Amino acid sequence: MNVAATAPQGFLSPTGVEIAFVLVGLVTLGAAVVTVTTRQLVHAALWLVVALGGLAVEYLLLTAEFIAWVQVLIYVGSIVVLLLFGLMLTRAPIGRSPDADSGNRPVAVAVALAAAAALVWVVVDAFRTQWIDLDQPQGTTDVTGSILFRHWVLPFEALSVLLLAALVGAIVLSRRNATRGTGSPDAGSPDAGSPDAGSRGTGPRGTGSRGADDKEQR
Amino acid sequence: MNDALDVALRLLVVFVVFLALPLVIGQTEHKVMAHMQGRLGPMYAGGFHGWAQLVADGVKFAQKEDIVPADADRRVFQLAPAVALLPYLLVLLAIPIGPGEGAVGEVVDAGIFFVLAVMGVSVLGSLMAGWASANKFSLLGGLRTAAQLLAYELPMLLAAASVAMAAGTVSLPGIVHAFEWWWLPWQIVGALVFFVAGLAELQRPPFDMPVADSEIIFGAYTEYTGLRFALFLLAEYAGIVVLCGLTTVLFLGGWHGPWGADGLGWVWTLLKTAVLAFVVIWLRVSYPRLREDQLQKLAWTLLVPLALAQIALTGIVKVAIN
Numbered sequence: 001m002n003v004a005a006t007a008p009q010g011f012l013s014p015t016g017v018e019i020a021f022v023l024v025g026l027v028t029l030g031a032a033v034v035t036v037t038t039r040q041l042v043h044a045a046l047w048l049v050v051a052l053g054g055l056a057v058e059y060l061l062l063t064a065e066f067i068a069w070v071q072v073l074i075y076v077g078s079i080v081v082l083l084l085f086g087l088m089l090t091r092a093p094i095g096r097s098p099d100a101d102s103g104n105r106p107v108a109v110a111v112a113l114a115a116a117a118a119l120v121w122v123v124v125d126a127f128r129t130q131w132i133d134l135d136q137p138q139g140t141t142d143v144t145g146s147i148l149f150r151h152w153v154l155p156f157e158a159l160s161v162l163l164l165a166a167l168v169g170a171i172v173l174s175r176r177n178a179t180r181g182t183g184s185p186d187a188g189s190p191d192a193g194s195p196d197a198g199s200r201g202t203g204p205r206g207t208g209s210r211g212a213d214d215k216e217q218r
Numbered sequence: 219m220n221d222a223l224d225v226a227l228r229l230l231v232v233f234v235v236f237l238a239l240p241l242v243i244g245q246t247e248h249k250v251m252a253h254m255q256g257r258l259g260p261m262y263a264g265g266f267h268g269w270a271q272l273v274a275d276g277v278k279f280a281q282k283e284d285i286v287p288a289d290a291d292r293r294v295f296q297l298a299p300a301v302a303l304l305p306y307l308l309v310l311l312a313i314p315i316g317p318g319e320g321a322v323g324e325v326v327d328a329g330i331f332f333v334l335a336v337m338g339v340s341v342l343g344s345l346m347a348g349w350a351s352a353n354k355f356s357l358l359g360g361l362r363t364a365a366q367l368l369a370y371e372l373p374m375l376l377a378a379a380s381v382a383m384a385a386g387t388v389s390l391p392g393i394v395h396a397f398e399w400w401w402l403p404w405q406i407v408g409a410l411v412f413f414v415a416g417l418a419e420l421q422r423p424p425f426d427m428p429v430a431d432s433e434i435i436f437g438a439y440t441e442y443t444g445l446r447f448a449l450f451l452l453a454e455y456a457g458i459v460v461l462c463g464l465t466t467v468l469f470l471g472g473w474h475g476p477w478g479a480d481g482l483g484w485v486w487t488l489l490k491t492a493v494l495a496f497v498v499i500w501l502r503v504s505y506p507r508l509r510e511d512q513l514q515k516l517a518w519t520l521l522v523p524l525a526l527a528q529i530a531l532t533g534i535v536k537v538a539i540n
Contacts, residue, residue: 042291042294042349043294046294046346049342065326065327065328066327066328066331066388069328069331069332069335070331070335072335072336072338072339073331073334073338073375076335076338076339076342077334077335077338077341077367077371078338078367078368078371080342081338081341081342081345081364081367081368082364082368084342084345084349084360084364085361085364085365085368088345088348088349088357088360088361088364089361092349092357094290094291094349094350094352140327140328141327141328141387
């Protein structure tokens with residue numbers, strides 16, 4: 001990356017963007033901590049939305065617009081929805097679930113601290129004195145695309161293979177369950193067997209009965 | 219100062235549009251459905267064809283008591299309508315209705331991604347409502363919403379990617395600028411996939427099993443009353459505006475028209491959006507509701523392959539004309 005200028009800059013006279021960056025970072029960190037410490041399962045998933053959204057705002061502040069929207073699209077729009085779907089499908093009690101704690105808390109804290117320390121150390125070591133000039137956008141779709149597909153093609157393709165392997169693995173796992181004959185193999189449609197077959201085919205239902213009219217009858 | 223005034227004015231205009239157009243579509247829906255079904259509908263409020271029925275409905279909603287069920291998760295329950303509604307306001311900011319700087323709330327560099335990402339967030343509102351209501355019908359509605367989102371998001375994204383490939387940009391004004399009339403037959407499959415997937419995202423009939431009133435009593439919104447319920451309804455109509463506007467911008471050439479493209483471009487955009495909104499209403503009175511598994515089957519075995527085929531076609535033509 002040759003975008004970083006080495007102009008003399010200091011920590012003592014922060015610009016507005018830098019202050020916003022730190023504040024959003026604190027919010028993100030707080031939301032992340034609440035995510036792992038709250039005792040309400042669904043609240044944890046919703047705090048995760050705040051944390052991931054905060055991360056997207058950080059990307060925006062660094063003018064990496066494309067990455068920011070992809071972050072929202074993939075993580076907030078899909079991953080969290082998948083999480084919530086899984087929670088609702090299994091158990092999502094309202095209120096605290098004290099039995100959700102396993103005994104792994106010390107180990108988890110140790111792993112988290114070690115990972116955080118390693119990441120912070122690597123980033124600080126790599127970009128110690130470099131500053132990005134934020135006056136002109138650095139992370140537009142154009143720039144991201146050409147850097148990704150000119151300089152980083154090999155890692156990109158390797159990641160694709162990794163995802164493909166995961167996909168194949170998922171299919172293999174679900175097929176094994178199906179041949180064993182336990183449960184419905186149709187995991188994607190939770191109410192495939194819902195007893196609404198009788199009410200089907202009775203002409204145009206739901207026509208004119210939704211919306212305000214519907215509320216009237218209650 | 220001038221810049222701040224400009225931004226404030228744009229935000230104000232978008233906000234007014236955001237409040238006005240969904241209501242217009244709501245009123246149109248009442249009237250179109252009444253005529254298509256050979257009935258009159260509300261005819262008395264306000265005099266001519268019951269035009270003030272919408273106002274009466276609004277007053278009714280505002281008067282109702284705001285109830286939160288005793289077992290519900292209070293804060294999430296109360297927050298859900300806002301989460302469902304606000305993303306559409308943000309999306310409306312990025313949709314260009316005419317050429318030039320003045321006809322779009324805010325030019326977003328990665329417009330398509332912004333729009334699709336933020337639209338996806340509004341589904342979280344339904345999920346929150348479904349879970350927080352402490353009602354099994356609501357939970358079922360939330361489950362169906364989530365399953366539906368996971369099914370339609372992929373074909374929608376793929377169809378949008380096809381247009382982005384054709385135009386060579388992901389900015390919404392850029393795409394309309396690059397539009398030529400022969401894109402219409404070229405991208406027609408993508409347009410249909412996008413529109414159908416968008417209908418599923420909005421939970422409009424025939425894809426309204428998350429709210430299916432005759433099975434699960436309005437799903438995630440069962441426990442809502444008064445203004446909060448009205449906000450969910452408003453979110454649905456705002457979603458229609460956004461979906462039709464997006465389909466217009468991405469696939470139907472936005473402000474391009476047979477004549478009067480300079481100066482009258484915004485009329486074309488609004489006209490195309492209105493026709494699409496009419497189609498959305500038309501589909502509601504024409505088709506019975508699909509089952510949830512039928513939607514999954516439609517999405518994974520028809521829409522996704524069609525979208526992929528459209529991307530391949532786009533790539534081939536793009537290489538051929540270069």
